[in-house]
Amino acid sequence: MGENITLGRALNIGLRRAMEDDPKVLLMGEDIGKLGGVFRVTDGLQKDFGEDRVIDTPLAESGIIGTAVGLAIRGYRPVCEIQFDGFVFPAYDQIVTQVAKMHQRTRGKVKMPIVIRIPYGGGIGAVEHHSESPEAYFAHTPGLKVVSPSNPQDAFWMIQQAIACDDPIVFFEPKRRYHDKAEVDTSAPLSAAPQHLFSATVAHSGTDATLLCYGPMVKTCVTAAAAAKEEGRSLEVVDLRTLSPLDMAPIIASTRKTGRVIVVHEAQGSLGMGAELAARITEECFYDLEAPVLRVTGFDTPYPPSRFEEDYLPDLDRVLDGVDRAFGF
Amino acid sequence: MSLHYVTPEPVPDMVQLLTPEGQRVDNPEFEWTFTDDEIRGLYRDLAIVRRIDVEAMALQRQGELGIWASCLGQEAAQIGSGRALSPNDMAFPTYRETGVAWCRGIDPLDLTAAWRGLNYGGWDPIEKKFNLYTIVIGSQTLHAVGYAMGVQKDHADDAVIAYFGDGASSQGDVNEAFIFAASYDAPVVFFCQNNQYAISEPFSRQSRVPLYHRAEGFGFRGIRVDGNDVLACLAVTRYALEECRTGNGPVLVEAYTYRMSAHTSNDDPTRYRLAAEVEEWTLRDPIERVKAYLVRNGHVTQSFFDEIDAEGNEIATRLRAGTLAMEPPALEEMFDWAYAEQTDLLTKQRKDFVDYKASFVSEEA
Numbered sequence: 232m233g234e235n236i237t238l239g240r241a242l243n244i245g246l247r248r249a250m251e252d253d254p255k256v257l258l259m260g261e262d263i264g265k266l267g268g269v270f271r272v273t274d275g276l277q278k279d280f281g282e283d284r285v286i287d288t289p290l291a292e293s294g295i296i297g298t299a300v301g302l303a304i305r306g307y308r309p310v311c312e313i314q315f316d317g318f319v320f321p322a323y324d325q326i327v328t329q330v331a332k333m334h335q336r337t338r339g340k341v342k343m344p345i346v347i348r349i350p351y352g353g354g355i356g357a358v359e360h361h362s363e364s365p366e367a368y369f370a371h372t373p374g375l376k377v378v379s380p381s382n383p384q385d386a387f388w389m390i391q392q393a394i395a396c397d398d399p400i401v402f403f404e405p406k407r408r409y410h411d412k413a414e415v416d417t418s419a420p421l422s423a424a425p426q427h428l429f430s431a432t433v434a435h436s437g438t439d440a441t442l443l444c445y446g447p448m449v450k451t452c453v454t455a456a457a458a459a460k461e462e463g464r465s466l467e468v469v470d471l472r473t474l475s476p477l478d479m480a481p482i483i484a485s486t487r488k489t490g491r492v493i494v495v496h497e498a499q500g501s502l503g504m505g506a507e508l509a510a511r512i513t514e515e516c517f518y519d520l521e522a523p524v525l526r527v528t529g530f531d532t533p534y535p536p537s538r539f540e541e542d543y544l545p546d547l548d549r550v551l552d553g554v555d556r557a558f559g560f
Numbered sequence: 561m562s563l564h565y566v567t568p569e570p571v572p573d574m575v576q577l578l579t580p581e582g583q584r585v586d587n588p589e590f591e592w593t594f595t596d597d598e599i600r601g602l603y604r605d606l607a608i609v610r611r612i613d614v615e616a617m618a619l620q621r622q623g624e625l626g627i628w629a630s631c632l633g634q635e636a637a638q639i640g641s642g643r644a645l646s647p648n649d650m651a652f653p654t655y656r657e658t659g660v661a662w663c664r665g666i667d668p669l670d671l672t673a674a675w676r677g678l679n680y681g682g683w684d685p686i687e688k689k690f691n692l693y694t695i696v697i698g699s700q701t702l703h704a705v706g707y708a709m710g711v712q713k714d715h716a717d718d719a720v721i722a723y724f725g726d727g728a729s730s731q732g733d734v735n736e737a738f739i740f741a742a743s744y745d746a747p748v749v750f751f752c753q754n755n756q757y758a759i760s761e762p763f764s765r766q767s768r769v770p771l772y773h774r775a776e777g778f779g780f781r782g783i784r785v786d787g788n789d790v791l792a793c794l795a796v797t798r799y800a801l802e803e804c805r806t807g808n809g810p811v812l813v814e815a816y817t818y819r820m821s822a823h824t825s826n827d828d829p830t831r832y833r834l835a836a837e838v839e840e841w842t843l844r845d846p847i848e849r850v851k852a853y854l855v856r857n858g859h860v861t862q863s864f865f866d867e868i869d870a871e872g873n874e875i876a877t878r879l880r881a882g883t884l885a886m887e888p889p890a891l892e893e894m895f896d897w898a899y900a901e902q903t904d905l906l907t908k909q910r911k912d913f914v915d916y917k918a919s920f921v922s923e924e925a
């Protein structure tokens with residue numbers, strides 16, 4: 232039994248639950264109080280939990296993450312909102328040099344249970360620095376965990392699991408899916424979460440080829456699978472959910488089943504998540520492959536002005552074109 | 561929690577040369593004479609920039625622009641400072657500097673093109689002496705300091721001006737810009753438009769002290785000016801630029817003003833500010849006070865205002881028609897400018913993608 236809610240609302244309810252469950256959980260970020268965040272994900276939380284727990288910060292990302300480090304050392308569990316993907320870089324130093332390494336440096340004496348929420352990805356017609364997919368920078372950093380929900384159900388559970396996790400987590404929210412709706416059982420306790428946070432899942436099962444994707448591209452790939460079915464091709468869609476660590480078992484299982492893999496993501500193709508997946512699959516499933524692992528991604532250019540974005544972003548046609556190429560081998 | 565509203569304090573140490581009622585007043589340090597012609601020219605600038613802003617906002621509301629950052633209420637700060645610049649002075653804007661852009665001779669269509677999502681800003685920053693807009697808060701203040709260090713090395717007497725907001729003053733980059741500028745005595749004017757808000761965050765969230773006080777801690781002069789007084793903004797910026805030219809820079813100018821509109825067309829200011837506050841600031845409208853002055857002392861008749869209205873309408877009509885007529889950019893352009901020396905990878909991606917797109921056209925044909 233559930234409620235039909237948007238992904239944004241699911242995050243909001245998830246955050247509320249985490250704050251109710253643990254008084255050490257704090258939210259921090261720009262405009263998250265009265266405004267409820269520019270995407271309204273924190274709507275109403277300051278009203279109910281007060282300015283001490285839903286902290287409107289000065290406009291300074293390094294400041295947000297750097298002070299979160301101190302709060303974590305002091306025993307708090309900060310959940311930081313970065314307003315848009317392109318604005319995480321002033322905080323990048325703190326995230327990769329401090330947050331990511333503290334546990335290792337202190338041999339586990341200091342934990343960094345920090346969640347860094349970042350609305351990411353394109354498709355909303357925004358200006359520069361508002362549509363980027365910087366996940367590979369973070370996934371490349373040892374000490375960080377990186378996840379991305381693709382639907383309201385996962386958003387609701389994953390945000391709570393991320394907050395409960397003792398490792399620092401970069402939590403990428405697919406901003407163009409904020410308004411997508413689905414049934415979510417918001418009354419179940421966290422212990423009833425249907426899945427482990429760091430696990431991949433099959434979003435659509437099939438037998439002929441595998442689409443590997445996450446976040447905003449899952450919906451695109453599921454749509455592509457439906458279209459392919461009409462043409463007589465059965466595509467499996469694996470939603471990674473976790474980018475670091477990667478949950479390889481379901482990826483390997485699907486590869487063995489279909490023999491053809493196409494990785495789909497919005498970020499630039501070169502040296503990114505797709506490259507990592509292709510390498511891992513090649514290492515572990517070399518003899519199961521009927522074709523090389525292919526990538527359908529954004530181009531290796533800066534994210535373009537919005538009039539170009541429809542062409543930049545992988546869409547149904549480009550995904551299906553990738554599938555065709557995989558069958559061409 | 562209720563929205564709390566504090567009547568804006570009359571700030572005693574704020575430079576003002578024209579009161580909200582349109583009275584000319586003197587300031588002991590910034591004695592400045594303006595010819596009637598000059599004041600009429602400033603009025604024209606203010607009125608036309610407002611007209612451009614209103615038209616662009618309307619275009620956004622009709623879905624023709626992705627977003628628009630209005631400068632409504634900040635025209636005096638922008639025109640005053642913009643008109644203080646000499647042709648060779650270099651300006652580093654943020655993203656709502658319509659008035660400064662106007663002073664630098666940027667075609668307003670170049671602004672709407674960027675907000676329409678066609679490019680990142682189409683003008684030539686070197687030729688126009690107006691850098692492209694910078695969306696990442698505060699970054700451009702460091703660029704301005706670096707440019708100013710270059711001016712110094714060239715033994716030139718150009719000055720540099722960096723625009724930023726009150727919120728930006730919290731960024732590391734802005735504080736690092738202050739340090740570098742002070743440390744090298746770089747000829748740069750830091751022009752902060754304190755419009756009281758960084759999206760929803762009031763100025764009190766960024767600073768416990770008036771912003772211009774900060775300069776002292778970094779070792780240079782800070783001046784607060786009535787940002788709704790175009791004469792004071794012009795005089796103070798001229799003074800600050802002159803300080804730079806004579807080797808005494810940097811200077812921080814805090815233009816104390818108010819954002820009359822929403823942060824951008826995506827924002828809902830009713831969530832964080834009260835109508836009474838907006839009304840209070842409406843009484844300090846930067847254009848009305850110049851108008852009041854001109855009516856009383858400027859030797860103008862109604863036809864002067866009518867002509868400017870007509871000119872503004874013409875510009876707005878051109879802006880609308882031009883924006884609507886903008887052609888979508890060529891697909892290939894996405895691949896062409898990422899590098900000065902094109903890479904094999906992008907050459908291939910460009911070709912593959914052009915072929916891919918062409919395959920649809922031939923299927924349809």
Ligand SMILES: Cc1ncc(C[n+]2csc(CCOP(=O)(O)OP(=O)(O)O)c2C)c(N)n1
Nearest residue numbers: 314318695696697725726727728757758759
């Ligand atoms: C590094 C960075 N963080 C966040 C943002 C999102 N953002 C855009 S404008 C803005 C507020 C800026 O306020 P202020 O500096 O006072 O300038 P104003 O817009 O009021 O002119 C914010 C938070 C951004 N553009 N860059």
